[in-house]
Amino acid sequence: MKVxxxxxxxxxxxxxxxxxxxxxxxxxxxxxxxxxxxLERDGLRLVLVRPADVAAYVDHGAADLGVVGKxxxxxxxxxxxxxxxxxxxxxxxxxxxxxxxxxxxxxxWPPLLRVATKYPVATAExxxxxxxxxxxxxxxxxxxxxxxxxxxxxxxxxxxxxxxxRENHLRVVAEVGSSTARLIANxxxxxxxxxxxxxxxxxxxxxxx
Amino acid sequence: MRRxxxxxxxxxxxxxxxxxxxxxxxxxxxxxxxxxxxxxxLIALVGEKTIPVARLAAGQLRSAxxxxxxxxxxxxxxxxxxxxxxxxxxxxxxxxxVGAAGPAADAEVIALAVxxxxxxxxxxxxxxxxxxxxxxxxxxxxxxxxxxxxGVRAALAARDFVALERLLETTPLRSAExxxxxxxxxxxxxxxxxxAAGRLVAxxxxxRALADLARVEELLREHGLGGQVNLDLGAxxxxxxxxxxxFEGYGADLGRPLAVGGRYDRLLERFGRPAPATGFVVxxxxxxxxxxxxxxxxxxxxxxxxxxWSAAGLxxxxxxxxxxxxxxxxxxxxxxxxSLAAARRWRGQVGAQSLxxxxxxxxxxxxxxxxxxxxxxEQVVAQIVGALR
Numbered sequence: 001m002k003v004x005x006x007x008x009x010x011x012x013x014x015x016x017x018x019x020x021x022x023x024x025x026x027x028x029x030x031x032x033x034x035x036x037x038x039l040e041r042d043g044l045r046l047v048l049v050r051p052a053d054v055a056a057y058v059d060h061g062a063a064d065l066g067v068v069g070k071x072x073x074x075x076x077x078x079x080x081x082x083x084x085x086x087x088x089x090x091x092x093x094x095x096x097x098x099x100x101x102x103x104x105x106x107x108x109w110p111p112l113l114r115v116a117t118k119y120p121v122a123t124a125e126x127x128x129x130x131x132x133x134x135x136x137x138x139x140x141x142x143x144x145x146x147x148x149x150x151x152x153x154x155x156x157x158x159x160x161x162x163x164x165x166r167e168n169h170l171r172v173v174a175e176v177g178s179s180t181a182r183l184i185a186n187x188x189x190x191x192x193x194x195x196x197x198x199x200x201x202x203x204x205x206x207x208x209x
Numbered sequence: 210m211r212r213x214x215x216x217x218x219x220x221x222x223x224x225x226x227x228x229x230x231x232x233x234x235x236x237x238x239x240x241x242x243x244x245x246x247x248x249x250x251l252i253a254l255v256g257e258k259t260i261p262v263a264r265l266a267a268g269q270l271r272s273a274x275x276x277x278x279x280x281x282x283x284x285x286x287x288x289x290x291x292x293x294x295x296x297x298x299x300x301x302x303x304x305x306x307v308g309a310a311g312p313a314a315d316a317e318v319i320a321l322a323v324x325x326x327x328x329x330x331x332x333x334x335x336x337x338x339x340x341x342x343x344x345x346x347x348x349x350x351x352x353x354x355x356x357x358x359x360g361v362r363a364a365l366a367a368r369d370f371v372a373l374e375r376l377l378e379t380t381p382l383r384s385a386e387x388x389x390x391x392x393x394x395x396x397x398x399x400x401x402x403x404x405a406a407g408r409l410v411a412x413x414x415x416x417r418a419l420a421d422l423a424r425v426e427e428l429l430r431e432h433g434l435g436g437q438v439n440l441d442l443g444a445x446x447x448x449x450x451x452x453x454x455x456f457e458g459y460g461a462d463l464g465r466p467l468a469v470g471g472r473y474d475r476l477l478e479r480f481g482r483p484a485p486a487t488g489f490v491v492x493x494x495x496x497x498x499x500x501x502x503x504x505x506x507x508x509x510x511x512x513x514x515x516x517x518w519s520a521a522g523l524x525x526x527x528x529x530x531x532x533x534x535x536x537x538x539x540x541x542x543x544x545x546x547x548s549l550a551a552a553r554r555w556r557g558q559v560g561a562q563s564l565x566x567x568x569x570x571x572x573x574x575x576x577x578x579x580x581x582x583x584x585x586x587e588q589v590v591a592q593i594v595g596a597l598r
Binding site for chain 2: 079080085187189191192194198
């Protein structure tokens with residue numbers, strides 16, 4: 001059976017394909033993939049899945065390896081090997097407040113800070129480490145709206161360039177975490193098909209450097 | 210497992226949380242289904258059987274001479290199926306060898322686990338054997354500051370090698386041991402891996418672990434298991450619990466281990482009877498899944514004979530059923546009167562090899578395969594028993 005690699009649609013797709021090319025594994029362009037979710041070539045099976053689903057495919061053994069943003073792993077720790085920091089797709093999970101808010105450093109935070117986020121696990125962990133009480137509101141999108149309508153004091157959201165934050169008049173007060181793309185592996189694939197899987201890991205590892 | 214001299218034991222389903230806490234880490238305790246009894250003391254549904262079996266060996270069986278060979282089959286529950294298998298209840302069989310140390314005991318338990326996978330009907334599988342002391346030796350050899358060492362343990366437990374690499378970058382020392390830790394997932398193979406690792410380690414604990422593994426590997430060959438066994442120095446199991454040889458059994462296409470086990474020499478002392486011990490558990494739900502993937506659902510238990518009757522045939526049918534069972538056959542005797550034609554359809558429904566139809570005293574109709582004959586009942590019994598011999 002071919003080694004299968006789950007790669008995420010969305011922002012990490014270009015980086016994943018270019019990594020495969022640099023590693024000399026496979027030359028596929030996003031255009032060639034088109035709307036296909038499944039592609040077999042060069043002895044490799046590529047499976048295209050949503051970013052939040054990569055870990056599920058790998059953990060269940062539907063893919064031997066996967067490319068996934070660390071931000072997704074914060075929320076779903078799962079049962080796989082996290083092998084390589086692939087270096088691309090860098091972004092930060094930041095805590096931000098409206099520009100007009102009096103909130104700045106931790107000493108200015110209210111006794112119970114209310115934070116809206118798509119990343120409740122990582123956010124809760126950050127506040128647990130800092131020892132500050134927090135009330136987390138889990139949202140699924142348009143998080144930047146929450147402080148403007150009084151739903152939350154602050155938001156915890158991903159940012160790569162800071163453009164969305166500026167557009168919405170938000171100011172960063174703390175960094176909750178930083179993320180890059182990671183190569184993960186199914187725990188059984190590393191054992192039952194270790195030759196092929198390790199060979200691909202080695203190629204991708206050296207291409208990521 | 211009985212053939213290997215393991216006694217089947219039944220242990221309580223409910224245990225006091227205090228007793229379970231002696232053998233479980235905080236994470237495992239969190240997964241217990243807990244509730245209070247009438248006195249207000251906290252009890253839980255047992256999440257895995259090793260602890261009740263250890264308690265049995267140190268309690269009720271404390272005067273039984275060691276080593277004790279015990280086995281069990283049970284359903285166990287977990288409050289947190291995780292995002293894997295959302296099953297809260299799973300089925301396990303397992304065995305524990307209490308009071309025996311050394312490679313012969315380790316090899317016995319691994320061989321037994323393999324034979325269990327065999328007996329379950331699994332065609333393709335492999336067993337990876339590792340040693341927790343190899344890891345402990347490496348870690349001790351690095352002489353890390355306490356907070357980094359606990360970080361390294363946590364990163365390895367989470368199989369997060371990116372975090373591990375970052376933690377080890379902060380240490381100035383560049384040693385072979387450090388490189389071994391970083392290459393952990395790749396440290397597997399045959400005997401040659403032991404020699405390769407032996408050239409790199411420079412601490413007694415890891416060296417002793419490698420010597421143990423070499424011996425266990427030899428013994429497993431003697432058990433007739435050369436082909437299915439790999440050595441995996443990077444096997445990651447709960448390193449605070451296991452104290453020696455550890456192993457995992459994998460099926461062909463399943464993403465999780467089907468059987469896991471290893472040596473846990475420090476559990477029994479917590480129950481007041483210090484003794485070395487090793488054991489394993491087979492996850493039956495996963496084995497069933499692996500078999501189903503390999504080729505259709507497993508066969509239901511075979512029925513040897515369906516015994517039907519009409520008119521005054523019931524006494525003959527009952528006698529015939531008893532005789533067949535005496536010879537160890539599985540026989541069902543019908544509960545209502547049927548004609549021969551209706552009985553043929555009924556046999557199809559119950560899935561029996563043979564149909565016997567008794568119409569009264571005297572010869573009966575026996576149908577097996579495409580042949581139908583009329584014979585005296587004793588001869589039918591002899592034929593069915595003989596055909597299956």
